[in-house]
Amino acid sequence: MEKRKNNRTKEQGAETKKQIYACAEKLFRADDYQNVSVEAITNMAGVTKGTFYVHFESKDALLLELMMAYVKRMDMQYNSFFEGLPDEMASADVILTVVDKIIELMTDQLGCQNMRAVYRMQLSSTVKMEVVKGYGRKMYKIFQEILERGVQRQEFITKLSPEVLARHFVMAIRGLTYEWCIRYPDFDFKQEASMHIGLLLDGIRVDKIYNLVIK
Amino acid sequence: MEKRKNNRTKEQGAETKKQIYACAEKLFRADDYQNVSVEAITNMAGVTKGTFYVHFESKDALLLELMMAYVKRMDMQYNSFFEGLPDEMASADVILTVVDKIIELMTDQLGCQNMRAVYRMQLSSTVKMEVVKGYGRKMYKIFQEILERGVQRQEFITKLSPEVLARHFVMAIRGLTYEWCIRYPDFDFKQEASMHIGLLLDGIRVDKIYNLVIK
Amino acid sequence: MEKRKNNRTKEQGAETKKQIYACAEKLFRADDYQNVSVEAITNMAGVTKGTFYVHFESKDALLLELMMAYVKRMDMQYNSFFEGLPDEMASADVILTVVDKIIELMTDQLGCQNMRAVYRMQLSSTVKMEVVKGYGRKMYKIFQEILERGVQRQEFITKLSPEVLARHFVMAIRGLTYEWCIRYPDFDFKQEASMHIGLLLDGIRVDKIYNLVIK
Amino acid sequence: MEKRKNNRTKEQGAETKKQIYACAEKLFRADDYQNVSVEAITNMAGVTKGTFYVHFESKDALLLELMMAYVKRMDMQYNSFFEGLPDEMASADVILTVVDKIIELMTDQLGCQNMRAVYRMQLSSTVKMEVVKGYGRKMYKIFQEILERGVQRQEFITKLSPEVLARHFVMAIRGLTYEWCIRYPDFDFKQEASMHIGLLLDGIRVDKIYNLVIK
DNA sequence: CATGAATGAGCCTTCATTCAT
DNA sequence: TATGAATGAAGGCTCATTCAT
Numbered sequence: 009m010e011k012r013k014n015n016r017t018k019e020q021g022a023e024t025k026k027q028i029y030a031c032a033e034k035l036f037r038a039d040d041y042q043n044v045s046v047e048a049i050t051n052m053a054g055v056t057k058g059t060f061y062v063h064f065e066s067k068d069a070l071l072l073e074l075m076m077a078y079v080k081r082m083d084m085q086y087n088s089f090f091e092g093l094p095d096e097m098a099s100a101d102v103i104l105t106v107v108d109k110i111i112e113l114m115t116d117q118l119g120c121q122n123m124r125a126v127y128r129m130q131l132s133s134t135v136k137m138e139v140v141k142g143y144g145r146k147m148y149k150i151f152q153e154i155l156e157r158g159v160q161r162q163e164f165i166t167k168l169s170p171e172v173l174a175r176h177f178v179m180a181i182r183g184l185t186y187e188w189c190i191r192y193p194d195f196d197f198k199q200e201a202s203m204h205i206g207l208l209l210d211g212i213r214v215d216k217i218y219n220l221v222i223k
Numbered sequence: 224m225e226k227r228k229n230n231r232t233k234e235q236g237a238e239t240k241k242q243i244y245a246c247a248e249k250l251f252r253a254d255d256y257q258n259v260s261v262e263a264i265t266n267m268a269g270v271t272k273g274t275f276y277v278h279f280e281s282k283d284a285l286l287l288e289l290m291m292a293y294v295k296r297m298d299m300q301y302n303s304f305f306e307g308l309p310d311e312m313a314s315a316d317v318i319l320t321v322v323d324k325i326i327e328l329m330t331d332q333l334g335c336q337n338m339r340a341v342y343r344m345q346l347s348s349t350v351k352m353e354v355v356k357g358y359g360r361k362m363y364k365i366f367q368e369i370l371e372r373g374v375q376r377q378e379f380i381t382k383l384s385p386e387v388l389a390r391h392f393v394m395a396i397r398g399l400t401y402e403w404c405i406r407y408p409d410f411d412f413k414q415e416a417s418m419h420i421g422l423l424l425d426g427i428r429v430d431k432i433y434n435l436v437i438k
Numbered sequence: 439m440e441k442r443k444n445n446r447t448k449e450q451g452a453e454t455k456k457q458i459y460a461c462a463e464k465l466f467r468a469d470d471y472q473n474v475s476v477e478a479i480t481n482m483a484g485v486t487k488g489t490f491y492v493h494f495e496s497k498d499a500l501l502l503e504l505m506m507a508y509v510k511r512m513d514m515q516y517n518s519f520f521e522g523l524p525d526e527m528a529s530a531d532v533i534l535t536v537v538d539k540i541i542e543l544m545t546d547q548l549g550c551q552n553m554r555a556v557y558r559m560q561l562s563s564t565v566k567m568e569v570v571k572g573y574g575r576k577m578y579k580i581f582q583e584i585l586e587r588g589v590q591r592q593e594f595i596t597k598l599s600p601e602v603l604a605r606h607f608v609m610a611i612r613g614l615t616y617e618w619c620i621r622y623p624d625f626d627f628k629q630e631a632s633m634h635i636g637l638l639l640d641g642i643r644v645d646k647i648y649n650l651v652i653k
Numbered sequence: 654m655e656k657r658k659n660n661r662t663k664e665q666g667a668e669t670k671k672q673i674y675a676c677a678e679k680l681f682r683a684d685d686y687q688n689v690s691v692e693a694i695t696n697m698a699g700v701t702k703g704t705f706y707v708h709f710e711s712k713d714a715l716l717l718e719l720m721m722a723y724v725k726r727m728d729m730q731y732n733s734f735f736e737g738l739p740d741e742m743a744s745a746d747v748i749l750t751v752v753d754k755i756i757e758l759m760t761d762q763l764g765c766q767n768m769r770a771v772y773r774m775q776l777s778s779t780v781k782m783e784v785v786k787g788y789g790r791k792m793y794k795i796f797q798e799i800l801e802r803g804v805q806r807q808e809f810i811t812k813l814s815p816e817v818l819a820r821h822f823v824m825a826i827r828g829l830t831y832e833w834c835i836r837y838p839d840f841d842f843k844q845e846a847s848m849h850i851g852l853l854l855d856g857i858r859v860d861k862i863y864n865l866v867i868k
Numbered sequence: 869c870a871t872g873a874a875t876g877a878g879c880c881t882t883c884a885t886t887c888a889t
Numbered sequence: 890t891a892t893g894a895a896t897g898a899a900g901g902c903t904c905a906t907t908c909a910t
Contacts (some may be wrong), residue, residue: 057885058887172418210426273875491880491883559662561773590907593668613824633813641855723875
């Protein structure tokens, strides 16, 4: 009898934590981390401030958990999306499609405010970078793979190694994301990214070069 | 006699303001805007809080002034450098040289920590965006001008307008700068920028394309 | 068991609020609203400033509650006294008796200093007028009712409507109260009020007029 | 030569003081004393804060001067107006006309905010009452005189002495003024005062009583 | 007489966090 | 697990007043 109670209590506890978690996410998406108070979160979650501290060590700890989850989730999603693409697809299209997906995920799942928080954290020397540092690692690997294949298939031509190129693509994505963060909502993330990555690709795409010369 | 007195008090006032200004800059460089209190600034400047409000309408107003000064200073320097370049220089080289100069200015005059502060500020929702939006305007104009000329001289070929292209070059610079800020000191800003901008140029440089095809 | 605990904490909270409330009242009685700081209140109440804001949204909100309580208490007491009066009593006497009672309540239950505080508050532009405006509403209704009945019973004769007349009686009471507040203790509130209201009644009392004419 | 200079300086000084004075008056009329800052006054007067303290010991001192001047001016104006009325005018009309004039003076020359300040001061035990206390003295004398004459001419009939009656009329005026202060701008001071004083007069006017009985 | 920079005490309010229950 | 009262440090800002010039 006691056990059952314990289980139920635990379940309820987990439920409550999830609730808080979800509300925090919603609020962080709408406003800056610093402007979202614990009270606002607990009010939305329908619990008291005390409860918050039962489940989270601090506001910072919550943010950390949140971001770790994001990074993990994003990375997994990039990857599974990438792996789902048909092998015969043109490498340039693969890159453009993946980029599109990445932006879609950021826009829909993270939201601008959250991304902003991540970027701000990276610029704050104080904050534990470890968590956030992992961010982009998967993206880098994917780009590298695609580029490598593209070169092998002679779709791409370049003097740079796939590793170096991949780094620059990731940098471009990061730069665009930064732009999105500071220009939101007056920035069409998807379109600008397509164009920008398109530009980078133009320099290495065999087909484009061929086309230009024919003309 | 009266004038001199007046001048002297005025001078002192300006001095104090500068002092506050300088301390604020130092502190904002080290920490986030929101975490720097007016009191911290005035303590460092050796004045009272009241004095702060003699010279600045609010904490926000100070930040605004600070950022405007940054933007203005940088913009002026880009420009005077650009105007000093010989007209007959190849457009691609002009771009690469200007980019080099921009990086040099940032590295030598502002420093990474300072730039970091600017970027952090831009990510703080507190700051009125209007001012920040002006940032890079000069850079943008310069790129636009070079690209336009390059197209006219048939050094560049592209389906995009010079305006759009310029925007993307500026974005690239910004992205690289962000990268520099978060990777410092493990990031060779100059080299990475040259390579990155080089990649972007590759897609529009007539000479490169020609070379590739010949081979 | 859980409930009792909850109740106890709640009780303590209510207790604290009351304590703050009482101290605020005391201080507002002694000095102007603007000159009483939240800190002064909390110091007196033996709590911290933070606690204040647990129980009251703002200093203004506290004042509002305070005033509403005053108004409500007084109004209830007027009313129950009035309703206890015999129906057959002469209307002029009813008015004079009610006025007597009103003065008695003010004198004995509120006290001059308190009334002073209320009047000072009403003169402070800070306070939201809506609440204050309600003040005297009950008194007004009572006067109106008596006057109406008096006219119907032909004890009173006047060209003015009971509503208008009632308003003027209320104003007279308020004026007298103000006088009491600033002249205390050199002002025989009860006597002066009787005389003053008597004068106002003289103009509408049929019996008085009749008497005068006979003579 | 020195003297002339001194004179000129003095003149200018007086001018400046007047200027500050006038601006303070304007601002106090528009807003509460506590909400009008020294800076606001000096800004409007086009002088610096330092100058303010050359001419006035403190903000309070300025208010005091202002009020003393008001009281004096008002009293003088009541009086000269009253003395200008034709001797043969009916006493009731004299009272009504004088009351009208009093209200006019308050409305046009003092303004509601100023009056409010006076009334608040009277309710503040701390403030030096001496100055404000004189307020109304002249008014009382005028009423007394009119009432006395009215009784002598058998226009008024009452069991009360002119002194006592006069006191009640003054109280009524004060009450109405208080009402004006707290109800402004939703209070038609002139009309309400006419009506109210009319009511008081009704009880002592021989003509009115006569009229009623005839009907 | 006039300036205006500087003061410093004070104000209201916020908020992450603790803790007894 | 959940509550909610209490904390206390901090924060941005105001303003009457002083004083050297």
